[in-house]
Amino acid sequence: MKHTDSIEIALPRERVAQLLADPAHLPKWLRGLVLQEPLSGIHGQLGTKSRIVMQMGQRKIECTETVTRREPADLHGIPKGSVVHFDREIVGEGMWSAVRDRLTEASPETTLWVSENEYWFNGLLMRLVGLLMPGAFRKQAQQHMQDFKAFAEQGKDVREGMG
DSSP states (O other), rough: EEEEEEEEEESSSHHHHHHHHOGGGGGHTTTTTTEEEEEEEEETTTTTEEEEEETTEEEEEEEEEEEEEEEEEESSSTTTTEEEEEEEEEEEEEEEEEEEEEEEEETEEEEEEEEEEEEEEOOOHHHHHHHHHHHHHHHHHHHHHHHHHHHHOOEEEEEEEOO
């Protein structure tokens, strides 16, 4: 199962890349995040493995995320016209997922974020979920992108007004 989504953010690409890569900001826009802890490496750097716990309805889902591509490594002074790549592989019980994010300049003050998501399910329950609710995965990815946009542009925190 694969889908690609995109959103435009009214901030320069370098600022968007820095906000996306900063683990301190994750709880502010990644709805349902319970825990994100590095197991090895430095957060966001190539090869880093992290343990992630997400709350989805009544279920807690635990998975391991590995950064499989990050270009450029330094998010300061990114050359004009270049594309920022940030790819992650996520493995959880009964599922494997790859997220390939691309940040390009739509204009000097605007960034286009394109996110390609791919999912594989093993195990009966997760396969069934994938078959019955393929839209749920896409909807969740779109929600995360909209939440990030609201956080980046207006400083909105998804935890406010929840509870």
